[in-house]
Amino acid sequence: MSARSLRKGLPTVPNFEDRDRQGVRIADDLRVLLDAMVANAIVDGLAAKDRAELSALTGLPGTRVTTTLRLGEESGLFERRVRTRSDGDDEVRWHLAPKFVELDRRFAEFADACSMFSRAVTRAWARPITDPGTNVEFNLQIAKTVFSKWSLEIVALLYAQRTAGFQEIHKALDGISSHILSTKLERMTALGLIRRDVLSTRPPRVQYSLTAKGLQVAKLGEPVFLFLRFKEGLLLPERAARAAEIETP
Known part of the structure; x- marks a missing residue:
């Protein structure tokens, strides 16, 4: 048996470094795509874009856009719209899922409420600087x-x-x-x-x-980490919408 044949028969050892790099790349692509779709208000069927348009918006290759869209669809971040063209072929367009858009809006309202609270406390209690x-x-x-x-x-x-x-x-x-x-x-x-x-x-x-003070710091920081996870696509909108139930002050 030749050395080449022997090598082919041996089990391969997983390249965990390559796997980690691939995981980081997928996470980066998801963040880039989410940011682009939020910035361009691709929030419904009227604004939906096809793969080529999303590739042009993000600068990502079409194959990576396809992979990211599929992953995001499975996670509840994106929705597809399929329309049959006059030539009989299907045209697929994508937009942000309504639950993602709604949760993004609620985070924005919560951030504004926090800012208003901070300014009110500063005016009432802080010494003028x-x-x-x-x-x-x-x-x-x-x-x-x-x-x-x-x-x-x-x-x-x-x-x-x-x-x-x-x-x-x-x-x-x-x-x-x-x-x-x-x-x-x-x-x-x-x-x-x-x-x-x-x-x-x-x-x-x-x-x-x-301590009570430390616990308060942790609680105040919770929404920040929740928001960052949400923007990275690590928070499933349908679960977060049920679990968070944040009432804007």
């Missing part, structure tokens, strides 16, 4: 402290699990060193976001959980 640069600097300091690398991950983890020990957090946050995790936990405890409890076990164990 004559220098806009001071306000920007203050916001940047908050962002660096609360939203720096690993801080959000820690908040999200404790929000999901309610409580966790040091080793549990370290294991869940793949890539963080013990020293950095310890520093982050100390800093977030000092900021009043995390509570550190020493359990009366043998040996004593330390357990971390969110």
Whole structure:
């Protein structure tokens, strides 16, 4: 038996790196297509576009547009309209699914309501700041402290699990060193976001959980992550519409 024949008979090892790259590309294509269809108001049968038109709008090759449309249709993001032309051939056009359009509208209304609430609170409670640069600097300091690398991950983890020990957090946050995790936990405890409890076990164990302030930060951040997942096509509109039930303030 030749070496070539032997190689053909051997089972192939999956190329997980290629698979990961393909997954990232599909996710990117879906985001690009969603953004283009939202920006061009392709929201119903009248505005529907065919594959070639969507390819021109997005700059994506036609084959990738076809793959992305099929995936989006299965996920409830896109709908197709089929019309028989005078020559007897079918013409397929695509638009955003009504449930996606509705949820996108509700997110926009929610964002406007949040902005109005923030401005009202600022007018009623904040001290007037004559220098806009001071306000920007203050916001940047908050962002660096609360939203720096690993801080959000820690908040999200404790929000999901309610409580966790040091080793549990370290294991869940793949890539963080013990020293950095310890520093982050100390800093977030000092900021009043995390509570550190020493359990009366043998040996004593330390357990971390969110304080009332930390829990409020997590809840305020929830709609942001939900919106980003929605815009990436990772949130099925029909499920989200039933589960979210967000009443605009």
